[in-house]
Amino acid sequence: MGRQSPEPLARRLTHHIESAYHENDSEAKSTPPEVINDASPSTIRSPANSRAMDALKQLFCGGMAGSVAKTITAPLSRLTILYQVHPMVTTKENRPKFSMTLSGGISKIVERGGILSLWKGNGTSVLHRFPFSAINFYCYEGMLDILNPQRDADDDEDINDDTRxxxxxxxxxxxxxxxxxxxxxCYPLDLVRTRLTTQLDGQEHYKGITDAFVKIVRNEGFWGLYSGIGPTLMVAVPSFSISYMVYGSLKEYALEDELFYNLRKIDTKTGEEKLGFKLSLMCGAVSGTLSTLVTFPFDTIRRRMQIQSLHYAPGERLTGIQMIAKLLKKDGIKGFYRGLTPEILKVVPMVGSMFTVYEFMKDRLNVK
Structure with missing residues (x-):
């Protein structure tokens, strides 16, 4: 063996790399070969950097999953919102509904703004959905780690998150x-998206995303960006609780029951069984449908509260409770479910594609 250096490994590696550029340097010739062999990414990369990179990968996976799913289902999303808020923006008292049929609603949108108008406001949707989904998936995985700590194991035992x-x-x-x-x-982006989506052609209040933010803060104050946050949380919390719980439980069942054996796939690297495309789609669709049925009434209220400042004077604006009472008195229970059909039709491609893309991206980026 050559002389033993008291310096840390990282500093010795730095000396070794510098010596490569000086062939006549005698110190380069005396560098122990063991140090070269130790120069692996896992040696140089600190645990903190590793965790940070894994977190970024996980955020990216979640953001991509939400953005792709939102773009695929944008036409149905816009149709749902228009159904929910149409009685507030229409000038025809005898036509309280946006349209009597789904095809009629789509035809109206295309007739007024062309085929691309089906994706009106989708830029804001993606801008909102990427950080929303990224934070959502990341927080979910983090909370599971906290609530389900791994069991103690020997130092030489390789523990995988999938075993918890x-x-x-x-x-x-x-x-x-x-x-x-x-x-x-991400709520301000959701508010702006709703307002841009529901603008009537020729009567636009906002020219774009930036203009909407500026005008909302100027006319309604900073907290105007959080108008309707109460009903929104009443939608988001139970919706994602139900969705994740049902999806996780179905995923667990599908991976254990032999009934779904032919629909599962095998990871060629680890040999572990994972959900195939069909199983991911099925689990996602069921979880999304159940959460939608439970939370849709609150979603209708939040959409109406998000746009009421555009159509009512300050003294006429309603609180969440007042909005619920008014809708119940005027339209009954069915008023809370106006727009449910396109929303249910959206669930299968939306939630299914979101979980599918998320699982796909995690596999590609080797995220545990």
Missing amino acids: EESKFSRLIAGGVAGCTACVA
Whole structure:
């Protein structure tokens, strides 16, 4: 062996790299070969950097999943919102509904603004959905780690996150915390998206995203960006709690029951069984449908509260409770579910594609 250096490994590596550029340097010739072999990414990369990179990967996976799903279902999303708020913006008292049929609603949108108008406001949707989904998935996985700590193991035992036991209650809590955090962080973008989506052609209040932010703050103050946040949280918290709990439970069942054996896929690197495309789609669709049926009435209220400042004088604006009472008195229970059909039709491609893209991106980026 050559002389033993008292310096840390990282400093010795630096000396070794510098010596490569000086062939006549005698110090380069005496560098122990063991040091060269130790120069691996895992040696140089600190645990803190590793965790930071894994977090960024996870955020990216969640953001991409939400953005792709939102773009695919943008036409149905716009149709749902127009159904929910149309009685507030229409000038025809005898036509309280946006349209009597789905095809009629789509035809109206295309007739007034062309085929691309089906994606009106989608830029804002993606701008909102990327950080929203990224924060959502990241917080969910983080909360599961906190609520389901790994069991102690020997130092030489390689522990994988997939081996942790997750209870239904922990999924419920983690989903609620994730939905609440993402909602509060990204709500202004959701508000702007709703207002841009519901603008009538020829009567636009805002020219774009930036103009909308400026005018809302100027006319309504900073807290105008959070108009309707209460009903929104009443949607987000139970929605994501139910969605994540049902999806996680179904995923667990599908990976264990032999009935779904032919629909599962095998990871060629680890040999572990994972959900295939069909199973991901099925689990996502069921979880999304159940959460939508439970939370849709609150979603209708929040949409109306988000745009009421555009159509009512300050003294005529309603609180969430007043909005619920008014809608119940005027339209009954069915008024809370106006627009449910396109929303349910959106669930399968929306939630299914979101979880599918998320699982796909995690595999590609080797995120545990």
